[in-house]
Amino acid sequence: MTTHVRIVGVGLIGASLGICLSGNGFRVSLEDPSPTAVRLARDLRAGEIADEGTDAPDVVVVAAPPDVAAKAVIAALNRWPDAVVTDVASVKEAVLVDILDSGADSSRYVGSHPMAGRERSGTAAARGDLFDGRAWVVVPHEGSTDAAIRRVREIATAVGSAVRVMPAHDHDEAVAAVSHVPQLAASIVAACLRELPESAVGLAGQGLRDVTRIAASDPRLWTQILAGNAPAVRDVLRQVRVQVDEVVTALDSLVESDGEGSLGTLSRVLEAGNLGHARIPGKHGAAPAAYEVVSVIVPDEPGSLGRLFGDMGNAGINLEDLHLEHGLGQAVGVAELSVVPASVEPLRAELTRLGWRLHD
Amino acid sequence: MTTHVRIVGVGLIGASLGICLSGNGFRVSLEDPSPTAVRLARDLRAGEIADEGTDAPDVVVVAAPPDVAAKAVIAALNRWPDAVVTDVASVKEAVLVDILDSGADSSRYVGSHPMAGRERSGTAAARGDLFDGRAWVVVPHEGSTDAAIRRVREIATAVGSAVRVMPAHDHDEAVAAVSHVPQLAASIVAACLRELPESAVGLAGQGLRDVTRIAASDPRLWTQILAGNAPAVRDVLRQVRVQVDEVVTALDSLVESDGEGSLGTLSRVLEAGNLGHARIPGKHGAAPAAYEVVSVIVPDEPGSLGRLFGDMGNAGINLEDLHLEHGLGQAVGVAELSVVPASVEPLRAELTRLGWRLHD
Numbered sequence: 121m122t123t124h125v126r127i128v129g130v131g132l133i134g135a136s137l138g139i140c141l142s143g144n145g146f147r148v149s150l151e152d153p154s155p156t157a158v159r160l161a162r163d164l165r166a167g168e169i170a171d172e173g174t175d176a177p178d179v180v181v182v183a184a185p186p187d188v189a190a191k192a193v194i195a196a197l198n199r200w201p202d203a204v205v206t207d208v209a210s211v212k213e214a215v216l217v218d219i220l221d222s223g224a225d226s227s228r229y230v231g232s233h234p235m236a237g238r239e240r241s242g243t244a245a246a247r248g249d250l251f252d253g254r255a256w257v258v259v260p261h262e263g264s265t266d267a268a269i270r271r272v273r274e275i276a277t278a279v280g281s282a283v284r285v286m287p288a289h290d291h292d293e294a295v296a297a298v299s300h301v302p303q304l305a306a307s308i309v310a311a312c313l314r315e316l317p318e319s320a321v322g323l324a325g326q327g328l329r330d331v332t333r334i335a336a337s338d339p340r341l342w343t344q345i346l347a348g349n350a351p352a353v354r355d356v357l358r359q360v361r362v363q364v365d366e367v368v369t370a371l372d373s374l375v376e377s378d379g380e381g382s383l384g385t386l387s388r389v390l391e392a393g394n395l396g397h398a399r400i401p402g403k404h405g406a407a408p409a410a411y412e413v414v415s416v417i418v419p420d421e422p423g424s425l426g427r428l429f430g431d432m433g434n435a436g437i438n439l440e441d442l443h444l445e446h447g448l449g450q451a452v453g454v455a456e457l458s459v460v461p462a463s464v465e466p467l468r469a470e471l472t473r474l475g476w477r478l479h480d
Numbered sequence: 481m482t483t484h485v486r487i488v489g490v491g492l493i494g495a496s497l498g499i500c501l502s503g504n505g506f507r508v509s510l511e512d513p514s515p516t517a518v519r520l521a522r523d524l525r526a527g528e529i530a531d532e533g534t535d536a537p538d539v540v541v542v543a544a545p546p547d548v549a550a551k552a553v554i555a556a557l558n559r560w561p562d563a564v565v566t567d568v569a570s571v572k573e574a575v576l577v578d579i580l581d582s583g584a585d586s587s588r589y590v591g592s593h594p595m596a597g598r599e600r601s602g603t604a605a606a607r608g609d610l611f612d613g614r615a616w617v618v619v620p621h622e623g624s625t626d627a628a629i630r631r632v633r634e635i636a637t638a639v640g641s642a643v644r645v646m647p648a649h650d651h652d653e654a655v656a657a658v659s660h661v662p663q664l665a666a667s668i669v670a671a672c673l674r675e676l677p678e679s680a681v682g683l684a685g686q687g688l689r690d691v692t693r694i695a696a697s698d699p700r701l702w703t704q705i706l707a708g709n710a711p712a713v714r715d716v717l718r719q720v721r722v723q724v725d726e727v728v729t730a731l732d733s734l735v736e737s738d739g740e741g742s743l744g745t746l747s748r749v750l751e752a753g754n755l756g757h758a759r760i761p762g763k764h765g766a767a768p769a770a771y772e773v774v775s776v777i778v779p780d781e782p783g784s785l786g787r788l789f790g791d792m793g794n795a796g797i798n799l800e801d802l803h804l805e806h807g808l809g810q811a812v813g814v815a816e817l818s819v820v821p822a823s824v825e826p827l828r829a830e831l832t833r834l835g836w837r838l839h840d
Contacts, residue, residue, distance in 0.1 A: 252777060284682065290679070298676075302692070303750075310752075316658075320650070320654030320658065321761060323654050323655065327659060327694045331690070336758075339747050354731035361724050364724060367664060389668065392667065392674060393670040393671050396673035396674045397673075399673050400692065425802075426788075426792055426793030429783075429785045429790070430787070433784070442802065
C-alpha cells in the first residue's frame with residue numbers, strides 16, 4: 121500500500137520533503153495558504169495539489185512557520201481522525217503544550233525536528249536531498265501511540281535522515297545550547313563589526329569568518345525560533361552573560377587597578393572553552409576522533425584543490441575534515457587536511473613525493 | 481650586502497621566521513633563554529646560534545611572549561645602537577608605551593604583528609611558510625625613521641606576507657573586534673557545552689562547529705593576549721554585553737509577561753548581525769564577493785572529494801570557498817562549493833553530466 125502524505129505548508133522544508141518523498145514511492149498531496157507557492161511546489165515535483173476531493177492522508181506533515189505550527193497540527197488532528205500528524209518546527213515543547221491543551225486526539229501526534237535548515241528559505245530554495253545525512257529528531261510525548269511513532273520514523277528514514285528520539289523538553293534544551301545560542305553569539309559578534317573602519321575589518325582572518333558564518337541567517341525565521349524557545353535559550357544565555365560579566369570585570373581590574381586574579385579568570389574561561397569544544401562529536405555523530413592536521417600550500421588557480429584531493433584519493437586516504445585558510449593579498453591558500461593519525465605519515469610522504477609544499 | 485637578522489625568542493613565530501628568512505637569502509642568528517629550544521631551532525635550519533662573538537645585527541626581531549616583549553625590545557635597542565628593532569606581539573600599544581617611556585632610542589623601533597598564529601605553539605611547530613599569504617601589520621610610531629619602517633617592511637615582504645600599515649592604537653582596536661572578542665565568544669559558547677547530556681551534544685551541526693572551532697586555542701597564550709589588550713577588548717566586550725542583556729530581557733519578557741517589544745529586539749540583533757557579517761572581506765582581503773553556492777552530495781569514501789575537485793579543475797572552474805557539511809549517522813556528506821556567479825551554470829552542467837548529485 122502506498123503511504124499518502126499530506127504536506128501543509130510548502131516553504132523550504134515542506135517542498136523539499138515533498139520532492140524527496142515523491143521520489144521515494146510515497147504519494148504526496150500539498151496545501152499552502154499561497155496558491156502561487158503550492159503551484160511552484162507542484163512544478164518542482166513535490167506532489168499533487170490537494171483540493172476538496174482529495175482523499176484522507178495516512179500521515180500529515182505540518183511544515184508551517186513555528187508560530188502557527190500548533191494551530192495547524194490541531195486542525196489536522198480534528199480534520200483527519202485516522203491520520204498520524206507531525207510538525208517540523210525547530211522548537212517542540214510550546215507546540216506540544218498547545219496541542220495537549222486543545223482536546224484534540226493527541227495520541228496520533230508525534231513531533232519532528234529535521235535539522236536541515238539553509239541560509240536561504242522559501243519554496244524556490246527547495247531541494248530533494250535537503251535531509252540526506254542530517255539528524256531528524258523524533259519527539260514523541262507520553263500519549264503518542266507506537267504506531268504513530270513508527271509512521272514518523274518511516275518518513276525520516278525515507279528521506280535519508282538519521283533518527284534521534286528525544287522528549288520535547290530535552291530537545292529544546294539541547295538545541296538552545298547547540299544551535300540557538302551559537303546563532304545569537306555569531307550575530308552579536310558580527311554586529312560589533314558594523315562601525316569598524318574599513319582597514320580594521322580588512323584584518324579579518326579565518327577565525328572571524330568561522331565564528332560569524334551563520335550571522336548571515338534569516339532574521340525573521342530566527343526571531344520566531346528564539347521566541348518559541350525563550351525559556352531554554354534564556355537559561356543558556358544567562359550562562360553566557362555570567363562569563364561575559366566575569367571577563368569584563370577581569371579586564372576592568374586590569375585597566376583600572378592591580379588586576380589581581382584577572383589572569384586566572386581569563387585563563388579559566390579559555391580552558392572551559394577547550395573542554396566544551398572537545399565534547400563536540402566528529403562527523404556522522406561519532407565520538408570525537410583525534411584527527412591530525414596536515415597543512416598544504418595550495419596555489420589559487422583552477423584545479424589545484426582538485427589535484428590535491430585526487431592525489432589523496434589515489435593514495436587511498438580519506439579526508440575527515442578540511443579548512444581552507446585564506447591569506448591577504450596573495451594568490452595562495454593553506455589547506456588544512458584532517459585525517460586519522462595512521463594516515464598522517466603515508467599522506468605526508470605521498471604528497472611530498474608528488475611535489476606539494478607541506479608545513480612541518 | 482646580506483641583511484643580518486637577530487631573532488630573540490624561538491617559539492612558533494621566531495623559529496618559523498628564522499626558517500623562512502634563512503631560506504630567502506638573509507643571515508639569521510638566534511637566541512633564546514632555553515638552550516634546548518635554540519638548538520632545536522638551529523636543527524630546523526632557522527639560523528646559527530648567536531654567542532658573544534657574533535657580530536651586530538642589522539635588524540632585531542623580538543619574538544618573545546607578549547608580556548616580556550617591551551623589555552626585550554628596550555634591551556635590544558640599547559645593546560645594538562645601529563640596529564632596527566621590531567617585535568611580533570599581537571598587542572601593540574602597551575609595548576610601545578613602555579618603549580617610549582624607557583628612554584631608549586625608539587626612532588629605530590617599529591612594531592609588527594604577523595597575523596599567523598596556529599592552534600599549536602612552540603619551536604617544534606615551526607614551519608617556513610607560516611607567513612605565506614597572511615597579513616603582517618607594520619606599526620610605526622611618530623618617531624620611527626623611514627629607514628626603520630623600510631627594514632621591517634622588507635622582512636614582512638620577504639616571508640610572503642601582505643603588509644598593512646597602521647598606528648598602534650588603531651591596530652589594537654581592530655584586533656579586539658576581529659580577533660580577541662571572537663575568541664572569547666567561541667570559548668564562552670563552547671564552555672556552555674561542558675555540562676550537556678551526550679544526546680544533546682550529539683545534535684551539533686556545522687553551525688556550532690564553525691562558531692566554536694577556535695575555542696580549541698591555547699589558554700596560556702590567549703590569556704596574555706587578552707590581558708595585553710584589556711582596554712580595547714573591554715570596550716568591544718561591553719558592546720557584546722549590552723546586546724546579550726537586551727536579548728535576555730526580551731526573553732524574560734516573553735517567558736514571564738506579555739513579551740511586548742521582545743520580537744523587535746530579537747529581530748534587531750539578528751539584523752545587526754547580517755549587516756556586520758556583510759562587511760567581512762572575501763579571501764585575499766578583496767571586497768566581499770557575491771559568491772554563489774553549488775551543493776553536491778559527496779560519498780564518504782577515499783577519493784570522492786578528489787574526484788569532485790578534479791572534475792571542477794578540468795572544467796576550468798576555481799573554488800573560492802568550501803564548507804563540508806557532515807550529517808549524522810550516515811556515510812555521506814554535503815560539499816558547498818562557492819564560485820563566482822558566472823561559473824554556477826557551467827559548473828552545474830558539468831557536474832551533472834559527470835553523474836554528481838546536485839541540490840536544486
